[in-house]
Amino acid sequence: MSTKELKKNNIIENALKLFSTKGFYNTTIPDIAKAMRMSVGNMYNYFASKEELAKYAIKYSTNILAEQLRKINHMDISSKEKIFLFTKVYLENVKNSPEVIEYFLRVYLSNREVFAQGCEGFLCVSEFVTEVMIFLDEGASKGEFREQDFFSAFSMIMGCLGGFAFLSGEKVLDKDLLEYSDGIAENIFRALKSDETT
């Protein structure tokens, strides 16, 4: 990765923290520059606008998850084991880098107008959605998952995980986040499994 790419990623990481806590509109380029200890003018050498930064940030954050799910997809384990593993990895992300998931929930899903141009549909989250497709396709082709519409299956997984990340962000959970991992995974698996699979 080039120095410029590293710097860009560093800016995104700082921006994610600010966007996910203060919201998109309440975070300014000077805020991010300040967190980076760099000048506002220099910031524009990396991102032409706050909107552009926001779009890079959603690609960056979902690609972290895409890479993790890709590794799991390549493993020679059952789809059930993959669900348990991915749920654990996802919740570890929520625990260790809450800004990544929070950004998705509180900015990407809430401020759709920011992403209307250039991030339509799956355009900025396609790597992650593709991994979910591969995961579901392989599970169904092996007979571990039952046939159903892609979006109902997709939202079963991501709605469940995203909802739990939201609960965590609201600090209403009474146990450590990872203690819920197997229970959530079991629920996702039961929603997807074929009638023959135990």
Place this chain on the structure above:
Amino acid sequence: MRQHKPKIVWLQAITCNGNTHSLLSSNPSRFELLLNSFNFFYHPSITTENSLEDVLNLKEIDFLLLEGAVTSNKQFYQISDNSINDLLKKVSKKAKYIISVGSCASYGGIHAKFEQNSDIKGLQDILNVWELKKLKQPIINLTGCPVHPEWILQTLFTLKEFGKIGLDMQGRPKDIYFGLAHHGCTRNEYFEWKIEAKSFGHKEGCLFYEEGCRGPMTHSNCNRILWNDVNTKTRAGMPCIGCTEFDFPRDNMLETKKNIGIPSEVPLGINKRAYLTITGVAKTFKIDRLNKKLIE
């Protein structure tokens, strides 16, 4: 001096006559050229002066063409007390070139799915090529259900003029089967942007996702060398059913096999992960022009 006209012997085994019909529907001037350039010695559906016995008495046959699947079981098919297998074993020894015309002759086709007789095969599965001393090149499979008439003519004329024709791994002429039915499909722009046909028989939309179209994984030039010089299945709104491939006919040919909404097979030579990524991106574009009727 009279020019030597190569002898063609066309035999039929278990068949619906589709390939014969196809040949008879070829471009009239091309068909006339065929009849003028070759000696159509024997064909069960074309009036000739010769009988099957005359065929058996021939010393040499230039082109032996077979239409239909073969079986050694005389209960299911026989000609004059001969099983088609026995007949072919005799006649094939005389042939310089052997051509399986159509998917049934090539691989058994739909008849090989007949559960009451497990001994239905393609021609290449019953002949021992090493015993065929006159044979100038391996058995040629002209697949298709039916085969395009131009493919028969092109193969015969190529062999007549040049003596050899390049074959692919499935024994099909490379010149005819190198590309895909997808090439030349008038629906390619719909394929690119993932706009599906709403139903059969329309000019608009791609038939790959919903209607079972096998164009992107079927070796055939039918969208470039058109049927009756004007049309193809996909142009008429009927999906490609992969009739030139080894596995034809498959089950549920008008459906795209999917796992949780994701096509289980993707176009030839494309990594599934990459294909799904491109698909997801392509679907985000809404191109008005492609969502309208072509002719209002």
